[in-house]
Amino acid sequence: MSLAADTHQGSADPARGGSTGAPVDRRHQARRLTLVLAALLLVTSVTSLTFGAAGTSVWSALGDLVAGRELSQLDRIILFDIRLPRLCLGILVGAALAVSGVVMQGLFRNPLADPGIVGVSAGAGLAAITAIVLGSLLPAALRDTLGTGLVPVAAFFGGWGSTLILYRTATRGGQTSVATMLLAGIALGALAGALSGILVYMADDNQLRDLTFWGMGSLAGATWTKVLAALPVIGLALCAAPFLARGLNGLALGEAAAGHIGIPVQRVKNISIMAVAGATGAAVAVSGGIGFIGIVVPHLLRLSTGPDHHPLLPNAALLGATLLLAADMIARVIIAPAELPIGIVTAVLGAPVFLWILLKRRAGLGL
Amino acid sequence: MMGFISNLTRGVSLAFLAGSLAAAAPAERIVSVGGSVTEIVYALGEGHRLVARDSTSSYPPQAEALPNVGYARALSPEGVLSVDPDLIIASSGAGPLETLEVLKQANVAYSEVPEVYSADGVIQKIETIAEALGAGDKARALLDGIKHDLKAAQKDAAQRAGDTPVRVLFILSTQGGRIMAGGRDTAADGIIRMAGGINAVDSFDGYKPMTDEAVSATAPDVILAMDRGGDHGVAMEQLASLPALIPTPAAQNGRLVRMDGLSLLGFGPRTPETIQTLSRAFYEGHSK
Amino acid sequence: MKALDITVKLGNRTILHGVDFAAKPSRVTAIVGPNGSGKTTLLRAMTGEIAHSGRVLLNGQDTAKLKPWELAAIRAVQPQSTTIAFPFTVLEIVRLGLSSGLSAGESDLPLRALEAVDLGGFAGRYYQDLSGGEQQRVQLARVLTQVWEPVVDGSPRWLILDEPVASLDIGHQFTVMDLARRYAGAGGGVVAVMHDLNLTAMFADHVVLMQSGRIAAQGTPAEVLTDRTLAEVYGCPVPVNTTPPGGIPFLLPQARAVPVPA
Numbered sequence: 001m002s003l004a005a006d007t008h009q010g011s012a013d014p015a016r017g018g019s020t021g022a023p024v025d026r027r028h029q030a031r032r033l034t035l036v037l038a039a040l041l042l043v044t045s046v047t048s049l050t051f052g053a054a055g056t057s058v059w060s061a062l063g064d065l066v067a068g069r070e071l072s073q074l075d076r077i078i079l080f081d082i083r084l085p086r087l088c089l090g091i092l093v094g095a096a097l098a099v100s101g102v103v104m105q106g107l108f109r110n111p112l113a114d115p116g117i118v119g120v121s122a123g124a125g126l127a128a129i130t131a132i133v134l135g136s137l138l139p140a141a142l143r144d145t146l147g148t149g150l151v152p153v154a155a156f157f158g159g160w161g162s163t164l165i166l167y168r169t170a171t172r173g174g175q176t177s178v179a180t181m182l183l184a185g186i187a188l189g190a191l192a193g194a195l196s197g198i199l200v201y202m203a204d205d206n207q208l209r210d211l212t213f214w215g216m217g218s219l220a221g222a223t224w225t226k227v228l229a230a231l232p233v234i235g236l237a238l239c240a241a242p243f244l245a246r247g248l249n250g251l252a253l254g255e256a257a258a259g260h261i262g263i264p265v266q267r268v269k270n271i272s273i274m275a276v277a278g279a280t281g282a283a284v285a286v287s288g289g290i291g292f293i294g295i296v297v298p299h300l301l302r303l304s305t306g307p308d309h310h311p312l313l314p315n316a317a318l319l320g321a322t323l324l325l326a327a328d329m330i331a332r333v334i335i336a337p338a339e340l341p342i343g344i345v346t347a348v349l350g351a352p353v354f355l356w357i358l359l360k361r362r363a364g365l366g367l
Numbered sequence: 368m369m370g371f372i373s374n375l376t377r378g379v380s381l382a383f384l385a386g387s388l389a390a391a392a393p394a395e396r397i398v399s400v401g402g403s404v405t406e407i408v409y410a411l412g413e414g415h416r417l418v419a420r421d422s423t424s425s426y427p428p429q430a431e432a433l434p435n436v437g438y439a440r441a442l443s444p445e446g447v448l449s450v451d452p453d454l455i456i457a458s459s460g461a462g463p464l465e466t467l468e469v470l471k472q473a474n475v476a477y478s479e480v481p482e483v484y485s486a487d488g489v490i491q492k493i494e495t496i497a498e499a500l501g502a503g504d505k506a507r508a509l510l511d512g513i514k515h516d517l518k519a520a521q522k523d524a525a526q527r528a529g530d531t532p533v534r535v536l537f538i539l540s541t542q543g544g545r546i547m548a549g550g551r552d553t554a555a556d557g558i559i560r561m562a563g564g565i566n567a568v569d570s571f572d573g574y575k576p577m578t579d580e581a582v583s584a585t586a587p588d589v590i591l592a593m594d595r596g597g598d599h600g601v602a603m604e605q606l607a608s609l610p611a612l613i614p615t616p617a618a619q620n621g622r623l624v625r626m627d628g629l630s631l632l633g634f635g636p637r638t639p640e641t642i643q644t645l646s647r648a649f650y651e652g653h654s655k
Numbered sequence: 656m657k658a659l660d661i662t663v664k665l666g667n668r669t670i671l672h673g674v675d676f677a678a679k680p681s682r683v684t685a686i687v688g689p690n691g692s693g694k695t696t697l698l699r700a701m702t703g704e705i706a707h708s709g710r711v712l713l714n715g716q717d718t719a720k721l722k723p724w725e726l727a728a729i730r731a732v733q734p735q736s737t738t739i740a741f742p743f744t745v746l747e748i749v750r751l752g753l754s755s756g757l758s759a760g761e762s763d764l765p766l767r768a769l770e771a772v773d774l775g776g777f778a779g780r781y782y783q784d785l786s787g788g789e790q791q792r793v794q795l796a797r798v799l800t801q802v803w804e805p806v807v808d809g810s811p812r813w814l815i816l817d818e819p820v821a822s823l824d825i826g827h828q829f830t831v832m833d834l835a836r837r838y839a840g841a842g843g844g845v846v847a848v849m850h851d852l853n854l855t856a857m858f859a860d861h862v863v864l865m866q867s868g869r870i871a872a873q874g875t876p877a878e879v880l881t882d883r884t885l886a887e888v889y890g891c892p893v894p895v896n897t898t899p900p901g902g903i904p905f906l907l908p909q910a911r912a913v914p915v916p917a
Contacts, residue, residue: 262727337446338437
């Protein structure tokens with residue numbers, strides 16, 4: 001049987017010496033990548049426990065423990081109350097943002113979608129600013145109970161609230177239109193921006209500084225409370241990933257065709273939106289506004305092992321966590337003993353990388 | 368680690384009692400957070416015991432040689448702990464709360480210094496810091512001197528003001544064309560009054576942005592601003608061109624007084640001197 | 656496969672007026688008609704893509720009551736054209752057909768399906784780089800992978816094809832239609848919306864001719880494709896079984912069985 005007479009050239013992939021297209025089955029590559037990324041995450045985690053503004057190193061601490069010596073109180077605090085919760089939070093937030101990015105890009109079938117597209121960032125940000133500027137209006141008892149949790153709790157529920165509004169707007173007769181959601185998201189974002197602007201205008205000097213820092217994101221406030229609060233939400237969202245993988249793959253064919261191959265499209269949409277609202281909402285709540293992870297990580301991975309969501313989702317979680325930990329290490333070491341907000345580091349590193357990706361590999365991205 | 372959670376629910380406010388924490392043995396590795404706090408430590412002759420300071424501590428110049436733990440409201444726990452402090456003296460408003468919690472857990476002594484914008488406030492600050500440092504005797508001399516100078520400066524200022532005190536508008540910044548002015552209960556308000564002036568803005572508390580019309584309506588005779596470069600350094604030409612200020616007597620007479628931020632608003636040892644300088648500037652001819 | 660009293664309204668316009676349609680397994684059923692006659696709309700209504708009134712029965716079961724994966728096990732739908740947002744490879748697209756149904760366990764099906772549509776060796780190519788015709792064949796391979804066995808447990812499975820040969824060259828049009836015939840011959844059901852009347856005549860067992868949202872005629876190709884019927888439905892003379900005047904060459908796919916003179 002002869003091949004078709006088409007001599008249409010596929011994209012010559014320079015990394016593969018000019019052959020047309022990808023290796024026939026990318027799944028093996030992708031699985032290998034998962035192992036590599038897991039190892040990388042492990043190495044990065046250990047490194048993040050080793051380095052910091054203080055001289056404490058996890059290795060010397062292990063040495064102490066093995067030798068039966070008690071850790072100094074400073075070492076104990078630095079390792080267990082500062083670095084370890086920060087490590088856990090960094091992994092959770094990094095994984096949450098990256099996976100949310102993958103899910104949103106798959107759901108909207110658009111490589112430019114970011115996790116906030118369902119409105120969760122706009123709502124969370126507005127709620128956080130409201131808490132910062134108007135927090136003193138709350139009854140003192142409530143404020144005391146929430147303590148440092150006031151802004152995170154507000155941000156979390158704000159994220160959910162705005163997602164709910166978008167969902168209701170876009171869903172008619174049990175069917176969600178992602179196109180409507182996209183447009184409504186733009187409108188909601190504008191409204192949230194306007195309301196935030198009013199609050200910023202009302203803010204006094206201290207509050208302005210506080211909300212500026214919040215907007216730039218930071219893992220410095222990592223506490224075990226935050227880790228334990230974020231873990232179930234983000235964990236649950238990440239667990240939905242395998243189910244979503246099949247659905248998002250099918251959605252690439254279009255919603256009708258996805259339905260024909262047996263995918264419950266509306267259920268996939270519901271779970272995707274809820275997972276992203278939960279994961280991104282929790283991430284933003286505990287660490288403020290951290291950008292670029294949600295957009296860049298999916299692209300980097302698609303370029304290397306393709307858009308199949310089965311390996312893409314776990315790989316995104318691993319790579320997102322690793323990158324965020326790396327960014328955090330830079331943030332807290334580069335101007336020690338002071339600290340850079342982590343959103344600055346991810347932007348400074350992420351933006352050029354993103355531009356480079358766009359320039360070099362436009363064809364491979366589907367853009 | 369687990370007791371940490373119960374601490375949080377009990378409320379952070381309980382953790383910090385106003386006042387001081389006397390160190391059992393004199394602390395030798397001190398972190399000072401707050402420009403005036405650092406200044407007072409040096410004024411008490413205890414600057415050699417400092418190991419780090421925050422980003423607002425710009426005076427005296429030796430302070431800038433110390434490691435900088437960052438912005439007072441955004442401290443990082445590991446950063447502060449990395450200089451191995453045994454005492455932290457911080458002006459109220461340092462944060463965030465999570466960092467202060469961890470520092471408390473690390474059993475680093477913490478002394479909170481209240482900010483009150485009056486002559487008594489200055490005295491109280493010096494007393495609090497002196498007690499935290501365990502430098503009660505040295506403080507005597509400094510305190511007596513400052514009490515005397517403060518009284519004299521305020522008396523002179525009142526004299527210069529006479530029956531016609533000037534209306535002063537303090538401008539914190541004009542970023543984005545928006546004038547951020549100092550209202551009641553601010554350091555600016557305090558220093559203006561001590562220097563014999565009237566705060567032209569009395570309709571709100573804190574530093575807030577004001578509408579152009581409201582600014583014009585305050586009709587200040589003098590504009591007071593900080594002289595620090597960046598967006599806080601405001602030149603007369605720039606100010607005079609702002610629509611809100613054009614109709615004001617201050618702009619029309621070119622009366623702008625600029626002064627270094629820390630000495631102006633710090634409410635520390637240089638305050639008596641600041642009061643004198645300001646009141647002269649308000650009442651004895653123009654100063655740019 | 657039966658569709659009963661299908662009515663589709665779009666806004667104020669009625670596209671389909673109470674259409675009754677039936678297709679039997681082991682046969683290739685072709686739906687033909689002029690543009691705007693409602694062929695694709697009927698197909699879409701029967702596959703549940705658009706809202707309609709009336710009932711659709713597949714293997715005796717009401718499709719409205721079946722879950723998506725239950726339907727997917729019985730029938731596969733090839734769309735007219737598909738754009739993909741991300742750089743999937745051909746193999747990955749075809750493997751999507753495995754997502755459901757009884758074929759889920761077998762992993763060499765996608766490659767066999769690609770061979771069947773004459774795209775063996777294309778597995779590693781990027782879908783978005785292919786020509787329209789190649790992409791259409793990839794979709795067919797995916798659809799085949801989904802319902803590879805024409806008969807399962809005594810129940811026929813169905814290929815629902817929306818203009819499966821529209822962008823293909825003549826050689827591949829044969830490949831695809833032969834494939835459809837073989838599928839029907841083995842007991843499966845094939846329903847295809849067709850544009851090309853010649854191919855319809857060659858390969859279809861049952862032809863449904865539509866006009867303005869109604870069925871104008873149905874039966875065997877010989878019964879439906881008559882001068883009078885076609886002229887009426889298409890609004891222009893479409894002479895059947897007539898050689899053209901003058902020296903214009905004509906190529907009939909039907910003639911492929913005739914040996915080429917040496």
